[in-house]
Amino acid sequence: MSTKSDVNFSPEDLAAIPQKALLELYTTMLRIRLFEEKIVELYPEQEMKCPVHLCIGQEAIAAGVCRNLKKDDYMVSNHRGHGHGIAKGISMKVLFAEFYGRTTGCSKGKGGSMHIIDTSQGILGTSAIVGGGIPMAVGTGLSSRIKKDKRVSVVFFGDGAFDEGVFYESFNFASLKKLPVVFVCENNFYATNSRQSSRQSSCEIANSARAFGAPGMCVDGNNVVEVYKAADQAVKLARSGGGPSLIEATTYRWKGHVGPDVDYEKGARTEEELIYWMKRCPVKNFEKALREGGIVTGETLDAIPQAIFTELDEALSFAIKSPYPKPEALYEDLYNI
Amino acid sequence: MPWTKIAAERQNITTTDSVNPDVRRGSYRDAILEATRSCMETDENVFVLGEGVDDVGGVFGTTQGLIDIFGPERVIDSPLAENGITGVAMGAALAGMRPLLVHMRVDFLPLSLDQIANHAAKWSYMFGGNASVPLTIRAITGRGWGSAAQHSQSLQAIFAHFPGLKVVMPATPYDAKGLLISSLYDNNPVLYLEHRWLYDMTGPLPAEMYRVPIGKANLIREGKDVTIIAISQMVGMAMEAAEDLGADGIECEVIDLRTIKPLDIELIRSSVQKTGRLVVADTAWKEFGVSAEILALALEDRDTFNALKGPAIRVALPDVPTPASHVLEEVFYHGPEDIISAVKKAVEEA
Ligand SMILES: Cc1ncc(C[n+]2csc(CCOP(=O)(O)OP(=O)(O)O)c2C)c(N)n1
Ligand SMILES: [Mg+2]
Numbered sequence: 001m002s003t004k005s006d007v008n009f010s011p012e013d014l015a016a017i018p019q020k021a022l023l024e025l026y027t028t029m030l031r032i033r034l035f036e037e038k039i040v041e042l043y044p045e046q047e048m049k050c051p052v053h054l055c056i057g058q059e060a061i062a063a064g065v066c067r068n069l070k071k072d073d074y075m076v077s078n079h080r081g082h083g084h085g086i087a088k089g090i091s092m093k094v095l096f097a098e099f100y101g102r103t104t105g106c107s108k109g110k111g112g113s114m115h116i117i118d119t120s121q122g123i124l125g126t127s128a129i130v131g132g133g134i135p136m137a138v139g140t141g142l143s144s145r146i147k148k149d150k151r152v153s154v155v156f157f158g159d160g161a162f163d164e165g166v167f168y169e170s171f172n173f174a175s176l177k178k179l180p181v182v183f184v185c186e187n188n189f190y191a192t193n194s195r196q197s198s199r200q201s202s203c204e205i206a207n208s209a210r211a212f213g214a215p216g217m218c219v220d221g222n223n224v225v226e227v228y229k230a231a232d233q234a235v236k237l238a239r240s241g242g243g244p245s246l247i248e249a250t251t252y253r254w255k256g257h258v259g260p261d262v263d264y265e266k267g268a269r270t271e272e273e274l275i276y277w278m279k280r281c282p283v284k285n286f287e288k289a290l291r292e293g294g295i296v297t298g299e300t301l302d303a304i305p306q307a308i309f310t311e312l313d314e315a316l317s318f319a320i321k322s323p324y325p326k327p328e329a330l331y332e333d334l335y336n337i
Numbered sequence: 338m339p340w341t342k343i344a345a346e347r348q349n350i351t352t353t354d355s356v357n358p359d360v361r362r363g364s365y366r367d368a369i370l371e372a373t374r375s376c377m378e379t380d381e382n383v384f385v386l387g388e389g390v391d392d393v394g395g396v397f398g399t400t401q402g403l404i405d406i407f408g409p410e411r412v413i414d415s416p417l418a419e420n421g422i423t424g425v426a427m428g429a430a431l432a433g434m435r436p437l438l439v440h441m442r443v444d445f446l447p448l449s450l451d452q453i454a455n456h457a458a459k460w461s462y463m464f465g466g467n468a469s470v471p472l473t474i475r476a477i478t479g480r481g482w483g484s485a486a487q488h489s490q491s492l493q494a495i496f497a498h499f500p501g502l503k504v505v506m507p508a509t510p511y512d513a514k515g516l517l518i519s520s521l522y523d524n525n526p527v528l529y530l531e532h533r534w535l536y537d538m539t540g541p542l543p544a545e546m547y548r549v550p551i552g553k554a555n556l557i558r559e560g561k562d563v564t565i566i567a568i569s570q571m572v573g574m575a576m577e578a579a580e581d582l583g584a585d586g587i588e589c590e591v592i593d594l595r596t597i598k599p600l601d602i603e604l605i606r607s608s609v610q611k612t613g614r615l616v617v618a619d620t621a622w623k624e625f626g627v628s629a630e631i632l633a634l635a636l637e638d639r640d641t642f643n644a645l646k647g648p649a650i651r652v653a654l655p656d657v658p659t660p661a662s663h664v665l666e667e668v669f670y671h672g673p674e675d676i677i678s679a680v681k682k683a684v685e686e687a
Contacts (some may be wrong), residue, residue, distance in 0.1 A: 327668045
């Protein structure tokens with residue numbers, strides 16, 4: 001793992017990005033963090049009866065990428081998709097309702113936490129089959145090319161999905177046809193308990209783009225400004241007809257592969273590794289930079305969590321008060337009419 | 338709190354044997370691990386390949402510790418590359434190895450369908466018997482706790498459709514061990530399909546290496562009124578149903594299918610000829626499923642046809658993907674009570 005030990009934000013970068021954008025990047029990350037922490041808190045009640053793949057520690061990637069997207073830009077993601085969804089604009093209400101198996105959930109309780117969708121925000125679904133979403137984003141990109149609608153498609157996937165042949169097939173096609181697609185690989189160095197180095201011969205994900213004649217960038221995925229800047233380039237390139245890019249964002253998942261607990265006790269990963277990455281917290285370090293750089297006032301920053309807690313409470317009470325699907329719902333939605 | 342663990346622990350595991358203290362017992366999980374280990378010890382051509390097989394969790398414990406005994410040369414963690422790795426395993430099999438390819442979920446098998454169906458299944462026949470593919474592929478069906486549409490499928494029917502494959506689905510620790518050993522020593526590609534909810538089931542488990550023949554179903558309860566053919570997780574439920582029905586004076590004959598392909602149609606037909614009534618309980622979808630094949634094969638035989646007193650009934654999944662919400666899971670899945678109603682209906686209608 002070759003990531004720098006500090007998360008540093010250059011004063012020039014912070015000065016170049018509008019304050020509003022910086023604040024939104026921070027708020028989005030914190031919304032994701034607190035949403036996931038709420039799940040950690042409530043999951044032991046066993047009322048959220050579905051597997052949860054938490055993205056605590058990885059928030060900067062979703063936030064930094066999606067800040068560059070418009071509402072009607074397309075997004076496809078994977079099993080670890082809560083953060084992507086929140087950053088792209090899905091409401092916490094329909095997420096919680098989905099996780100609680102309610103009919104008001106984003107998938108009417110049919111999908112659970114691995115299957116979130118909000119077509120009104122360009123979120124076209126998340127696949128729990130690793131790599132399954134990658135070609136779909138190429139397809140939405142193809143549609144945008146044919147329709148000339150100027151939309152950009154983004155797909156989030158992990159380093160594990162980079163193992164899959166479907167990545168290469170999809171990336172090649174996107175590059176061949178110069179499609180407006182941004183491939184975002186969240187490299188958290190593990191696929192379940194399996195290290196990247198035990199699955200990949202070179203571990204140079206970003207560099208692989210070169211073989212397909214497209215740009216590849218490796219950024220510190222815990223540095224929201226780095227992610228934001230790389231995505232800005234990639235999105236502009238895509239929107240202007242320049243074809244796809246591959247962004248590899250290195251990061252670390254704090255919790256186990258699935259569920260609310262840390263996993264170092266089980267022996268798959270070490271506690272030292274977790275401690276190292278917790279020091280590189282994307283949210284805390286950015287907050288510190290904003291505060292100490294005098295970019296956002298302390299008062300403004302201090303008010304953000306409370307607003308998010310209120311949003312969470314409302315979302316939760318919406319979910320819990322919502323009805324369960326009726327038995328007949330089992331047979332609905334199989335085909336669209 | 339791994340989700341499958343919660344779901345599995347909540348389930349009341351039905352054992353299909355009476356407990357005899359003199360008989361060595363073990364779990365379904367132990368059975369798979371023991372079979373793998375014994376085969377690796379006896380035959381150096383056997384090796385294990387799959388995502389996470391060297392992992393601390395050891396594929397829900399079924400490969401646990403093998404890495405320490407046999408090392409990374411024979412216990413190989415795989416990249417997430419299902420189709421490619423299936424082809425790799427097949428190549429090794431063509432070269433005389435006996436690979437055991439492991440998938441955490443049946444749902445990942447469709448990614449490797451090309452290598453399984455277009456290649457492994459056809460290699461012997463397509464080349465006039467000049468090559469053999471002794472490849473065993475394990476995969477696990479999940480259920481419950483919102484596993485949802487992509488983590489819960491039972492896909493035996495699609496694999497059974499391809500000539501050249503064998504498909505087994507053990508329902509007890511004893512068969513889990515014996516069938517895995519048979520699969521690993523078979524000279525053909527075998528799909529060995531497990532059910533996650535059987536993992537904690539315990540039962541007789543002899544320490545020695547023994548084989549359970551592929552292609553032989555097991556008559557596990559005799560009865561004169563209704564034949565119940567059950568597959569995988571449904572076997573325990575069928576036994577529970579039979580027990581209850583016995584108290585009501587309905588004598589069920591229960592057959593644990595064990596092998597999907599080749600199907601032991603002789604045993605099925607002879608049982609139906611005796612009882613005149615047929616109920617099939619499958620873990621998969623009803624439409625175009627194994628249960629349909631069983632009914633068809635029963636009907637195609639004059640004596641079985643003549644013996645039938647009424648319509649056959651299938652207890653199998655409705656024609657929708659698995660929903661996540663637990664309230665819909667309850668409607669979607671079947672339990673012993675559904676088998677009981679099916680049997681009662683079969684009796685009433687004939
Ligand atoms: C095709 C396929 N193979 C295996 C799995 C089991 N699985 C689910 S998530 C996962 C790890 C994925 O790793 P990565 O893509 O790096 O994403 P991360 O979980 O690290 O965010 C695996 C192996 C799956 N869901 N689909
Ligand atoms: Mg990963």
